[in-house]
Amino acid sequence: MNFHKCSTLLLALQAVLAALFAPNTVLATAPNVVVIFCDDLGYGDLSSFGHPSINTPRLDQMATEGMRWKNFYSAAPVCTPSRAALLTGRLPLRNGMCSNTRRVLFPDSTGGLPDSEITLAEMLRSSGYRTGCVGKWHLGHLPQFSPLQHGFDSYFGIPYSNDMDRTGDAPRGRHAIFEPETEYFNVPLLRDREILEQPADQTTITRRYTEEAIQFIQTPSEQPFFLYLAHSMPHVPLFRSPAFEGHSRRGLYGDVIEEIDWSVGQVLDAIRDSNLAENTLVIFTSDNGPWLSQDAHGGSAGLLREGKGTTWEGGMREPTIMWWPGTIEAGQATAAMGCTTDLLATCATLSGGQLPTDRVIDSVDLTPVLHDATANTRNELFYYRAYELMAVRMGPWKVHFQEQGSYGTEPKKLTKCAPPKLYHLEHDPSERYNIAQNYPEIVAQVEQLVEEHRKTLVPAPSQLENKP
C-alpha cells in the first residue's frame, strides 16, 4: 500500500471513528437542557402558584406553554446539599455534601464536592454537550472544587451565598421590612477561576447572570448545550437592578422575583429567537423553601407547612415549571412526584448519556411525565436533614420519624416522633392532621421502605466540616 492510499484509508478510518466517537455523535436528537435554579424561592411565590401580590407573567406564560409540577422537590432543605444532589443525582449523605453541624459551606470551608462524584455536567459533556455554569455554585470555592473541575466549560458567578463574607459592620439578624439592604457583603464574582470583582455588585447580579446565560445560549455551535443558571436571588440580602426598583406590589422581595421573572422571559426569548425552542428543555425550580425568619425579605410556601431548613413540605417542595414546546404539551399540570436528583436520569435518557454504574444513585427518569402529565415514575421520597432521615413520602402518604424546626415557627429541637406521624399530603397538603392511628398498615409499609433504603446507604464523611 503506498503512502497515498494509506493516508486515504487512514482519513476514511478517522472519519468513521469521528462519526462514532466525536462529541456530537448522539446529538442529532439530544435536546439542549437549561436548569434555572433559584435560591430560597417559596412554593407560593409565583402568581401561577397563587401569590396575590407578586406578578410573574413570564413564568406564568412558561407554565401556560409548558408543564407545572405540583409535587416537585429539592433533595435537601438547605443550599449546599441541595445543589450537590441536583448535580450528582445522589442524596447528599452519599457524597458527604452535608453536615449535622455546619449545614452549608462557608468562606472558611476547605471542603467541596469530591472529584470522585460524577455530575450532570460531566455526563452531558461526555455525550457531546457544551456546558455552562452561571450563578451561585456553593459546592466549594477552592480551585479544586470549581465548576470547571466538575464538568463545566465555563463559569460566571458567586462561589457561595450572597450573604457570606460579611464586613465587620454588616447588619445581622432580622431585616427591616421595607428598606433595601446596603452593601455589607464582600462576596467575589468569578469568571472561571478568576475574581472579576470583589465585592460583587449585587444590584446587577440577576441582570448580569441573564446576559451571560443568553450569550452562552447564542454561542454558535454544532453541539447541544447544558446551561445551569443558578440565581443568587431571592436569598437575602436582596438586590435588584435599578429597572426593578419599586416594580412589584410585594416590595423589595417582589422586585427581586419579578426581575427573575424577566430573566426567565429573556432566556426563553433567546432560545426561541435562536430557533431552538423545540429542541430545548427548560426546567425552572428552586434549591429549598422560603427563608421564613427574614420577615418580608423572605418568601412564602403558600399553603405548605414551614420553610427552608426543615423537612416539612414548605422546606423542600418547589414551584417547578418545565418547558419544551412540541414535546411537553402546553398548559399541563402534573401531580407526578419529581426531585432535583431526577434530572440526572432524565437527562441520561434525553442525551443518550451513561448513568454511573459503580455507585448508588437516587435518580428516576422523568421523561415519561414530560410526554404524559398523568404518568408517574417516582413513588418515594426520602426527606433528609443532613444525615438524619426525617420523613419519607410514599405516594400521597408522608411519615415523619423526626421533627425539627429551623427558621420558622416550629421548635428547633430535634424530636423523635414516637410513634411516627402520618399525613396524607393530597388530602391534607398543609400537614395538619396526623392520622397514624387510623392507618398503621401504611406506617408499617413505609418503615419497610426505610429498611430497604438503609441497605443501600453508606454515608460518606462530611465534606462541610473541614476548616483550616
Place this chain on the structure above:
Amino acid sequence: MNFHKCSTLLLALQAVLAALFAPNTVLATAPNVVVIFCDDLGYGDLSSFGHPSINTPRLDQMATEGMRWKNFYSAAPVCTPSRAALLTGRLPLRNGMCSNTRRVLFPDSTGGLPDSEITLAEMLRSSGYRTGCVGKWHLGHLPQFSPLQHGFDSYFGIPYSNDMDRTGDAPRGRHAIFEPETEYFNVPLLRDREILEQPADQTTITRRYTEEAIQFIQTPSEQPFFLYLAHSMPHVPLFRSPAFEGHSRRGLYGDVIEEIDWSVGQVLDAIRDSNLAENTLVIFTSDNGPWLSQDAHGGSAGLLREGKGTTWEGGMREPTIMWWPGTIEAGQATAAMGCTTDLLATCATLSGGQLPTDRVIDSVDLTPVLHDATANTRNELFYYRAYELMAVRMGPWKVHFQEQGSYGTEPKKLTKCAPPKLYHLEHDPSERYNIAQNYPEIVAQVEQLVEEHRKTLVPAPSQLENKP
C-alpha cells in the same frame, strides 16, 4: 276627532309609552348577570389560586378567558351577613342582618332580610331583568323572607345551611378525615315557597342546582337575566354526586370542589351555546373563607391568615373570577380591591338601574376595572364581625383595632388592639409583621377614615336574634 282616529292616536301613544317605559326598554345593551356564590370556599382552593391537589380546569379556563381578582372580599366572614351584604350592597349592620350572639340565621329563627331593603334582584327586575335564585338562601326561611319577596321570579334551593336541622343522632364536632358524611340532616329543598323534598338529597344538590341554572339561562325570553346561583357546597356536611366520588386527589373536599368546577363549566357552556357569552357577565366568588376547624373537610386560604368567622384575610378574601368575553380582556389578573357589596353599583351601571338614594349604600362601581385591570375604584374596606368594626383596609394597609379568632388557630376572646396593629397586605399578605410603630401617620389616617365612616352609621337592630 272621531272615535277611530282617537283610538289610533291612543294606540300610537301607547306604543311610544311602552317603548319608553316597558321593562325591556334599557335592555338592548344591558348584559345578563350570573353570580356564582360558593359557601366556605377558601382563597387557596382552586388550582389557579395555587392548590396542589384540587383540579379546577373549568374555573382555570374561566380565569384564562376572563379576569382573576386577587383582592376581592366578601362583606362579612360568615354566611347570613355576607349574603345580605351581597344582595343589598350594604354592610350587614345597616340592615340588622348580623348579631354578636347568633352569627347567622337558624331553623328556629323568626327573622330575615327586612322588606324595606332593596336587593340587587329588585333593582335589576326594575330594569327589566328576569331574575332567578338557585341554591342557598339563608336570609330568612319564613315565607315573608322568601327570595320571591326580594325580587326573584323563581327560587329553587335550601333555605339555610346544609348542616342545620340535624336529627338527634347527627354527628357533632370534628369530622372524620376520609369518610363521607351520611345523611343526618333534615334540611328541606324548596321550589318557590313549596317544600319539594325533606330531607333534601344532598348528594345530588350541586348537580340539581346546575340543571336549574341551565334551565333558567336557556329559558327563551327577550329580557336579560340575573341569575344568583348560590351553591350549598363546600359547606359541611360535604356531598357530591356519584359521578364525582373519588374524582379528586384532595379527597371528599376536592370531589366537592371539582363538582362545582364542573358546574361552572356547564353554566359557561350553556351561556356560550345560547350565543350569550358576549352579553353575559359571570362572577364567581364565595361567601367567606374556609372553615378551618373541619379538618380535611374544610378548605384552605392558601398563604392568607386564618379563615371563616374572622376578619383576618383568610376569613374574607375570596378566590374571585369575572368572565365576560369581548368586554373583559382574556387572561388578566387585577390587584384592584372589590367587595361583594359592589355588585349593586356595578350592576346599576351595566343595567341602567337606579341605586337607592334614600339610604347609605356601601357599593362602589367596579365596571372601570372590567375594562382595565389596572384601574382601581375601591380604596377602603371595613372588616366587620357582626356589629364590631375589627379592621380597616386603606390601599395596601390594614389596621386591626380588635382581634378575635373563630374556628381556626387564634384565641376566641375578643381583644382590643391597644395600640392598633398595622400590616402591609401587599408586602406581607399573611399578616405576620405588625409595623404600626414605623408608620404612625398611616394608623392616624385610618383612624380618621373610621371617624368619617362612623358618621354614616346608624346600626339597625339585629334581625338574627328573634326566636319564637
